[in-house]
Amino acid sequence: MDSPHHFSVVKGAKVLMVGAGGIGCELLKTLALSGFQDIHIIDMDTIEVSNLNRQFLFRQSHVGLSKARVAREAVLKFRPQISITPYHANVKDSNFDLDFFKQFNVVLNGLDNLDARRHVNRLCLAAEVPLVESGTTGFLGQVTVHVKGKTECYECQPKPAPKTYPVCTITSTPSKFVHCIVWAKELLFMKLFGDKNQENDLNVRSGDAASSSNHVEDVFERRNDEDIDQYGKRIYDHVFGYNIEMALSNEETWKNRNRPKPVYIRDSLPDAPTQQNGNVEKNGTTNDPSLVSAMASLGMKNPQDIWSLKENSRIFLEALKLFFLKREKDIGNLTFDKDDQLAVEFVTAAANIRASSFGIPLHSLFEAKGIAGNIVHAVATTNAIIAGLIVIEAIKVLQNDTKRYRMTYCLEHPSRKMLLMPVEPFEPNKSCYVCSETPLLLEINMHRSKLIDIIEKIVKPKLGMTSPTIMHGSDILYETGDDLDEDLLASYAAKADTVLSELSCLMNGGSMLTITDLFQELRCDINIKHREAFDEEKEPDGMVLSGWNQAPSEENNGGDKSPDNNEKETVSSKKRKLSEDGLQSEETTRANKKLEVIDEDDDLVMLDDGDFGTFKKRQS
Numbered sequence: 001m002d003s004p005h006h007f008s009v010v011k012g013a014k015v016l017m018v019g020a021g022g023i024g025c026e027l028l029k030t031l032a033l034s035g036f037q038d039i040h041i042i043d044m045d046t047i048e049v050s051n052l053n054r055q056f057l058f059r060q061s062h063v064g065l066s067k068a069r070v071a072r073e074a075v076l077k078f079r080p081q082i083s084i085t086p087y088h089a090n091v092k093d094s095n096f097d098l099d100f101f102k103q104f105n106v107v108l109n110g111l112d113n114l115d116a117r118r119h120v121n122r123l124c125l126a127a128e129v130p131l132v133e134s135g136t137t138g139f140l141g142q143v144t145v146h147v148k149g150k151t152e153c154y155e156c157q158p159k160p161a162p163k164t165y166p167v168c169t170i171t172s173t174p175s176k177f178v179h180c181i182v183w184a185k186e187l188l189f190m191k192l193f194g195d196k197n198q199e200n201d202l203n204v205r206s207g208d209a210a211s212s213s214n215h216v217e218d219v220f221e222r223r224n225d226e227d228i229d230q231y232g233k234r235i236y237d238h239v240f241g242y243n244i245e246m247a248l249s250n251e252e253t254w255k256n257r258n259r260p261k262p263v264y265i266r267d268s269l270p271d272a273p274t275q276q277n278g279n280v281e282k283n284g285t286t287n288d289p290s291l292v293s294a295m296a297s298l299g300m301k302n303p304q305d306i307w308s309l310k311e312n313s314r315i316f317l318e319a320l321k322l323f324f325l326k327r328e329k330d331i332g333n334l335t336f337d338k339d340d341q342l343a344v345e346f347v348t349a350a351a352n353i354r355a356s357s358f359g360i361p362l363h364s365l366f367e368a369k370g371i372a373g374n375i376v377h378a379v380a381t382t383n384a385i386i387a388g389l390i391v392i393e394a395i396k397v398l399q400n401d402t403k404r405y406r407m408t409y410c411l412e413h414p415s416r417k418m419l420l421m422p423v424e425p426f427e428p429n430k431s432c433y434v435c436s437e438t439p440l441l442l443e444i445n446m447h448r449s450k451l452i453d454i455i456e457k458i459v460k461p462k463l464g465m466t467s468p469t470i471m472h473g474s475d476i477l478y479e480t481g482d483d484l485d486e487d488l489l490a491s492y493a494a495k496a497d498t499v500l501s502e503l504s505c506l507m508n509g510g511s512m513l514t515i516t517d518l519f520q521e522l523r524c525d526i527n528i529k530h531r532e533a534f535d536e537e538k539e540p541d542g543m544v545l546s547g548w549n550q551a552p553s554e555e556n557n558g559g560d561k562s563p564d565n566n567e568k569e570t571v572s573s574k575k576r577k578l579s580e581d582g583l584q585s586e587e588t589t590r591a592n593k594k595l596e597v598i599d600e601d602d603d604l605v606m607l608d609d610g611d612f613g614t615f616k617k618r619q620s
């Protein structure tokens with residue numbers, strides 16, 4: 001690729017980079033060193049201290065400044081003659097419109113969320129500008145090429161839902177530490193400190209209550225006559241002792257599994273009353289509830305230590321007590337937050353006590369926090385490798401070297417001796433509603449559902465549109481916008497609140513709606529078909545969208561740090577699943593499948609057996 005043609009396409013190219021974070025810093029440096037001369041960067045963020053370990057264009061003195069602007073200045077120091085145009089802005093802003101995108105020869109994404117990625121994908125398709133997309137998660141990474149009509153677009157394959165666990169694994173038969181973490185943060189923490197009205201799968205019947213058939217007392221409610229120490233110990237004995245005894249009584253469950261051991265406070269903390277006295281004062285001086293810490297109370301400092309069962313039990317009781325003494329206002333409104341120290345301490349201790357009961361190895365607070373918060377620590381080298389691959393693909397795109405486009409996956413462990421796995425790009429998905437014009441089909445009960453239901457359950461969450469206009473033929477049924485007058489907005493609101501069968505244009509049953517989002521330059525048609533009944537368990541939305549391949553649900557895409565995939569776990573009462581973000585790469589699985597058909601003559605990057613320090617290019 002070091003031909004004069006290569007240099008001229010690089011020199012003449014106008015490139016847009018979106019994101020100046022971990023990948024973006026590496027990318028800007030590599031672009032500049034590769035000879036690119038006209039680079040535009042959009043990033044909406046300012047620099048934070050936590051960025052400095054890997055976003056090497058930034059220094060301590062830059063904290064609080066625009067990433068895009070500082071990245072520009074840093075690179076101009078060693079390449080002063082090139083043009084770098086920074087935008088400290090959200091790529092979704094309306095000034096980055098179709099005309100803005102059309103001026104570029106290629107767009108390079110170094111983003112961290114699905115929403116922005118989908119937006120850029122849509123604008124690139126509309127502007128017919130090739131997109132090189134990327135993502136990293138720890139050691140995993142990927143670079144993909146998206147050229148309209150030639151390769152699949154970023155959205156041709158729906159992104160898989162976060163990994164889920166069956167409720168019974170979490171409530172009764174955990175076999176991994178992550179199951180204990182999900183139990184501690186989704187069930188126990190929520191039961192004690194979250195919204196009391198939410199459905200929860202914890203067993204709330206105590207031994208006493210079970211015997212009285214009429215009235216079931218929720219054991220998690222603090223009794224009037226109970227002090228906080230007594231309450232903590234009662235909860236402890238209930239969840240780690242009594243509930244395990246209950247589970248053990250079902251012999252069938254344990255035929256092929258190790259039986260758990262009930263843990264009672266009298267065994268794990270025989271000296272509990274003296275241990276828990278008066279330590280709370282160590283937190284007494286702080287007025288900031290976010291600094292309250294059970295570890296501080298108990299004089300435990302190192303988050304990397306693996307606590308014994310006894311230490312976990314002390315932390316459990318102390319954290320519960322501190323919530324009631326120092327954070328009472330929050331109780332009833334909390335959800336687990338990885339940046340809430342006391343919550344992390346409580347969840348770590350609870351997960352460890354449960355793990356000990358089930359014979360699962362215990363973990364440190366540091367490790368537990370990583371698992372509970374879905375934190376995968378960024379690896380600077382992965383970002384650097386991915387940035388290099390983005391530039392390689394960008395150059396092929398600029399040379400229009402279609403046959404040599406590759407999607408490349410950076411793996412954590414070598415597979416068939418390869419650490420970098422290049423794969424020929426997939427063809428566009430003919431049923432993709434984003435890059436093809438194939439209409440979607442929506443089955444819906446037209447006598448019960450309203451237009452607003454379609455907007456809230458389908459158009460915004462599933463189609464990812466933020467400012468939709470809904471049309472039937474040339475009639476506008478729904479639209480939003482600051483410039484619309486009040487009467488018009490009121491008439492749209494009234495239509496949105498009408499059941500579909502009463503909208504005059506849809507009265508005759510089957511019909512087609514056209515949905516557009518001007519900000520995304522996206523248009524898609526949806527055929528509406530009446531269906532009387534839906535399965536509450538499997539079709540909780542009361543409507544079903546089809547015509548676009550559905551995603552596999554068991555694995556996530558490791559190279560995508562999008563919040564959409566890192567969303568906090570929720571317990572869906574309808575689906576009866578507890579979810580957790582898996583770390584295995586769905587893309588890797590796709591790559592492995594596709595590997596079967598890779599041409600032997602590909603430029604594979606090999607890792608020598610027994611030599612884990614060097615990459616070797618295969619000799620051809």
Ligand SMILES: Nc1ncnc2c1ncn2[C@@H]1O[C@H](COP(=O)(O)OP(=O)(O)OP(=O)(O)O)[C@@H](O)[C@H]1O
Nearest residue numbers: 019020021022042043044045089090091111112116
């Ligand atoms: N809609 C958007 N418009 C512009 N820039 C965006 C948008 N969404 C994300 N970004 C930028 O993409 C970059 C992604 O970089 P990276 O994944 O390293 O995240 P980070 O926020 O810098 O680090 P971390 O999340 O690991 O602390 C960030 O700098 C972020 O500001």
Ligand SMILES: [Zn+2]
Nearest residue numbers: 153156432435
């Ligand atoms: Zn597509």
